[in-house]
Amino acid sequence: MNVKKIKLADIDPRIEGRIRPINEGYAEILAASFAERGQDTAIEVRHGSGEEGAPKYILVAGGHRFRAAELAEWTDINASISKLNADEARLKEIDENLLRQELDVLSRARSLYERKELYLKLHPETQHGGMRKADQVATVATCPIPRFAVDAAARMGVSERTVHGYISLYRALQPETVKVLQGTALADDRAELLYIGKIESPIEQVSIVKKALEAEKKPSELAIDPTPIPTEAMWLKLGKKEAARVLKLDMPARRVLLDELVKAKVITRDQIVMEGAA
Numbered sequence: 001m002n003v004k005k006i007k008l009a010d011i012d013p014r015i016e017g018r019i020r021p022i023n024e025g026y027a028e029i030l031a032a033s034f035a036e037r038g039q040d041t042a043i044e045v046r047h048g049s050g051e052e053g054a055p056k057y058i059l060v061a062g063g064h065r066f067r068a069a070e071l072a073e074w075t076d077i078n079a080s081i082s083k084l085n086a087d088e089a090r091l092k093e094i095d096e097n098l099l100r101q102e103l104d105v106l107s108r109a110r111s112l113y114e115r116k117e118l119y120l121k122l123h124p125e126t127q128h129g130g131m132r133k134a135d136q137v138a139t140v141a142t143c144p145i146p147r148f149a150v151d152a153a154a155r156m157g158v159s160e161r162t163v164h165g166y167i168s169l170y171r172a173l174q175p176e177t178v179k180v181l182q183g184t185a186l187a188d189d190r191a192e193l194l195y196i197g198k199i200e201s202p203i204e205q206v207s208i209v210k211k212a213l214e215a216e217k218k219p220s221e222l223a224i225d226p227t228p229i230p231t232e233a234m235w236l237k238l239g240k241k242e243a244a245r246v247l248k249l250d251m252p253a254r255r256v257l258l259d260e261l262v263k264a265k266v267i268t269r270d271q272i273v274m275e276g277a278a
Contacts, residue, residue: 003042006079011045012055013066020097020107021183022067030068041065042078046089057081060089061096091118098156104188106181109170112152112163119148172197176206184213195220 043062048055059066060082069077084092094115097103103111120127123145145151149160156163173181173196181187186196186209196219199205212219 003078003080005076006045006057007076008066008069008074010056011059011066011077011079012048012057013059013063018063018093020063020100020103022063024067027064027067027071030064031071034068034072034074039065039069039078042080044082045079046082046084046086058086058089060084061093087118087122091115091122094118095155098152105166105169105190105193106178106187109166109193110178112166113170115152116148116167119151123148169193169197174202174205176202177209180206180209180213186213186218189218192218192220 041062043065044060045057046060048058057079062079066077082089094111098108098111098115126145126147146154149163152163153160169190170178173193177196181193181196186192196205196209199208199219208219208222212222215222
């Protein structure tokens with residue numbers, strides 16, 4: 001690919017959707033280097049859609065270099081123009097990031113999850129049931145494309161089981177949860193990410209992560225105390241007839257009733273705690 005000068009204004013960096021968020025500190029260091037010795041490595045771009053109002057070029061690789069050029073107040077940058085389509089370009093970005101040792105657990109899991117979707121889209125014949133055996137035999141000699149897990153494991157130098165583990169971890173997280181976790185210490189804590197993924201309620205999962213970050217704690221440290229069962233004295237306050245019915249219930253059934261009362265806003269959970277402790 002030939003390297004040429006391209007105006008920064010003609011490039012859409014797609015910063016928000018990139019696998020590895022831009023580290024402003026690192027970009028500032030690069031900007032100082034650019035001012036002192038120029039740009040050593042060209043960024044990579046691809047042509048835009050060509051539609052009216054669409055960007056002329058779209059960034060493929062070199063997000064930090066692009067940001068450094070902005071900070072250095074450059075108007076143009078050295079770039080090589082790729083012939084990759086959108087899916088191929090995204091796959092290349094993912095593969096480049098997967099080889100980086102500093103990639104955190106969340107970013108690596110996200111990369112593998114997205115890579116699998118793109119890989120199967122580009123190579124549908126590699127998925128289970130995607131091609132008949134007779135067709136597979138005929139294809140092997142001309143285009144032996146490995147299954148996704150085999151290919152990803154070989155590129156990363158890990159086992160197929162590890163690849164599947166990362167993907168399972170990411171699938172269990174809500175999109176909003178991922179957004180909140182990015183760039184935090186929790187993003188590189190595999191045990192906590194697995195704990196978060198076990199929280200099945202989407203709303204509760206996001207809420208617990210936000211509360212943990214605000215409290216500067218791990219989500220697993222925000223263990224929710226079980227709702228205490230009210231004492232018989234509390235039930236008697238409802239009236240003897242009602243108390244007699246309630247007290248015949250076993251403990252699990254009382255818990256269900258208690259939750260229903262809270263949901264119906266007849267009582268609050270705080271009130272139950274205080275009464276139960278009395």
